[in-house]
Amino acid sequence: MQFHLNGFRPGNYAVPDAAREPYPDPPIEDLPREVDVLIVGTGPAGLTMARQMAEFADIDTCIVDMASGPLLFGRADGISCRTIEIMEAFNSSEMVVKETYQLKQNTFWEPDPDNPTHIRRKEKIADARAGLSEFTHGIVNQARLHELLIDGMANSVSGLRPHYSRELLDLRIEESLTQDLDAYPITATFRRTDDAGAGRTETVKARFAVGSDGARSRVRKSLGIALEGDSANKAWGVMDLLLNTDFPDIRVKSFIQSQDHGAVMTIPREGGYLCRFYIELGMIDAGKRATDLHLTDRDLIAKAQKIFHPYELDVKEVAWWSIYSVGQRIADRFDDRAKDSPDTVIPRAFVAGDACHTHSPKGGWGLNTSLPDTFNLGWKLAAVLQGRSHPRLLATYGTERRKVAQQLIAADRELSKLIATRPSADDMSDQARIDTAEIEAFMKRQSGFVSGTSIEYPPSYISTGQDNQHRATGFRIGQRFHSAEAVRVADGRTCHLGHLVKADGRWRIFLFGGSEDPRSPSSASYGFVEFLANDPASPVLRYTPEGADIDAVIDTYAVFQQQDLSMHDLHGYLWPAKGKYGLRDYEKVFHAQTGNDVYDLRGIDRDAGCVVIVRPDQHVANILPVTAHAELCAFFEAFMLDRP
Structure with a gap:
């Protein structure tokens, strides 16, 4: 399928470009006063959790977000093989397969030894993930994946729909009630942010809560869960572009290392015309944010043009851009229980996705790790709420998914070092060749993890034999x-x-x-x-x-x-x-x-x-x-x- 020829248009790609409209903000409805499961955040983790809970008519679920409506512009773009397998479990893989750009090849570029101010292609190879699944790693606007999950919720037996324009003010747990499965120990207070209800507060009582509200998660902070790891010290720019160029591999995923101007990773986007750039920027002082660099989209384009020399980049439209600096950090626990609690202690609140692991987006792991977080948690919580499984099953969520997050942090730390430019030297050609070779070796070595197909949960009573x-x-x-x-x-x-x-x-x-x-x-x-x-x-x-x-x-x-x-x-x-x-x-x-x-x-x-x-x-x-x-x-x- 082709789209975005005359400019980027968010919305349903099944609708022609000329007729496509952004998803409208839904009407505001009052929050329920009591629910079995309260989900905060409508990112991939939150929507996957809600999509799973929507399968059970006897479980009351509420999902809430600060945004005024569904996501329009994708942040994450990579859809791994394993994520598409999960979407197949929701009977929703067809659109993903049909609309995504399928990653089949990778190219590696480096300074030309004969003219180091120019870049040259080192090699073009097949993507290392080929054959790991019946599905192919792809690229598509994250908003489209969200739409599939939201439509599945709405068309389920429970008819579940997200509640937007709510800011979480406070989430408290009454400890004396946590071990009574029938109790509602969680109290969450929200403030309306829409024009009609601005300032009005609403309170929801819940049996269980899931915080999927991003890297600055208020749920995580309310639970006193700490993030451990390294703070960001390097900035990267990300842009979705419509452009003309004589760069021969613009429709192939490419790792590009220049001599003096840093590195770029390019990822073709769906529709045949759109392309994403990850552009290496400068170092950030301790305590600073990427926004403190005060760069614009024009600055990012100028930087990319220098890296691509001698190839020309004629940017026609910037569909979306951002500057980020994310350190590799992981929550010290994934639920509200005290550290080292036995699994006989029932957890009542959980964190998932970016709320419990943060990292750079270059590997495409954010969405593809967040979504499986709650695919792991959802069925367990449903089984406990329906009285089919012992509550101790819930303790396996943190055990299984925190190990995956630890592997993710280690892989992202390694990839970030490989892609980032090494210190300048009189002759960078040999160093650059080493860098691109290391990146290629990394992608091959980590192919199963990157695709999600080799994720392996540790031995336990639900992973045995x-x-x-x-x-x-x-x-x-x-x-x-x-x-x-x-x-x-x-x-x-x-x-x-x-x-x-x-x-x-x-x-x-x-x-x-x-x-x-x-x-x-x-x-x-x-x-x-x-x-x-x-x-x-x-x-x-x-x-x-x-x-x-x-x-x-x-x-x-x-x-x-x-x-x-x-x-x-x-x-x-x-x-x-x-x-x-x-x-x-x-x-x-x-x-x-x-x-x-x-x-x-x-x-x-x-x-x-x-x-x-x-x-x-x-x-x-x-x-x-x-x-x-x-x-x-x-x-x-x-x-x-x-x-x-």
């Missing part, structure tokens, strides 16, 4: 369930198995059958399905509420090696009767493809098969032998509560 990792070496325990295609038995359609794991709070069990015929009652696969369907100890029977569909809590899929199967010859649990009419679900059984075999792709034991348990956030929780019925029960017993 490492002794059985050899049974499916390509489904790494703790990492996201790496999708692969298989053929649906009922209709022959080729489907991505990972796309079956939707953001609906349900657990998934994937049975990968061994060499035995799954139709035979003596086979391990048949015995496993029979256990799930009829044994009183079955976690499916134990945790599914009476009268609910059999897959309402734990959803089972089967993949077999045999290709001559008929649904009606298989155990009835695999094509269950559901809904008020008892209609059969024929979309739970698959067989491996010829030539693109999931068993080969994911290293699955062909003889014995295995069982892969996948969490509601798509991460692999456990791998078990097909015959390990008791171990399956013990896994769920560690955190699930018996059905009401």
Whole structure:
């Protein structure tokens, strides 16, 4: 798709440029007085949390922001493979795939040794993230991603919509009530900032709160959570431009190092014409902000033109620009509990996104780390509020996501040093070559982390079974369930198995059958399905509420090696009767493809098969032998509560 030919126009890209209008500010409605979940901030973390909570009609959620309406101009632009996988879990990946600029190549530029005032291309290589996911790392206006999440909230069973024009004044927690799940220990006070209600205050009582209100988070400050790490000491400019240039790689992501004027990183934007520049600026004195440099967009353009010499930059329009200086900092805890609290202490307030980790935007990690923060937290909070899981499950949010944030800070610190210019020397050519080579090596080494596909949660009771990792070496325990295609038995359609794991709070069990015929009652696969369907100890029977569909809590899929199967010859649990009419679900059984075999792709034991348990956030929780019925029960017993 192409857009922005005659100037940048925010809004819905499905609407032609000439007719596209910015999203209007929504009408102001009163805040509810009591909610189960209060979310402060409508950035990627806040909207993802709200989008997840919107799936549950029995959970009252409120999301509030200071802005007067939805975001119009993107701050973050990179959309990682993993983020698109998460959007697929919300049934919203199609727009992202269709509209994003897909990153396929990187180029590296350095001073020309024969004429160091000029830059030359060192090399052009394929993006290191290719093949890590069925999706491709892309670039799109952050506002479009927000729109998808907001539309999903509005069209959900709860019809959730954000409340804008509210400034958080105070958030207090009544400590004496925090361990009573039915209590509302949180009191948040907001001040209206719209013209009609300016100065008016509103109070919301909540059972839980999530602060996703940015690097200067008032929620974090109210909770007394400290940021640890380095303050910023270097400034960078960022610009979205419509321009003409003879620079040959303007539509390729490029790292450009000049001899005397610093560095630029360029990222093509969606629509074919727009491009983003990250421009290295000067050092900042302690206690100062980037705004103290008093630079304008004209200054940034002039700086870029010097770095690009001898290529010309003819800037026609600046769609958006900013100057930033962000240090690498991380919150000392991600919830309101005291440090080193046991997981039996119930947390009632959480911080997510930039509220608990800050860093430079050059790696494209901000949105792509913030959004998975609350994708991790959302299903856990829903399970506790609905009485399906023990409250101690909530303590795993900080354990899992703070480790990721620590890895992020370390990677960003390394990348920032690589991109920044080294001290001047009489001959910079050798140093520059080292710099670009180091950047290239860094991108290759960190490709899994940058894409989000290698994020791995530490061992715990919801990330266990490492002794059985050899049974499916390509489904790494703790990492996201790496999708692969298989053929649906009922209709022959080729489907991505990972796309079956939707953001609906349900657990998934994937049975990968061994060499035995799954139709035979003596086979391990048949015995496993029979256990799930009829044994009183079955976690499916134990945790599914009476009268609910059999897959309402734990959803089972089967993949077999045999290709001559008929649904009606298989155990009835695999094509269950559901809904008020008892209609059969024929979309739970698959067989491996010829030539693109999931068993080969994911290293699955062909003889014995295995069982892969996948969490509601798509991460692999456990791998078990097909015959390990008791171990399956013990896994769920560690955190699930018996059905009401």
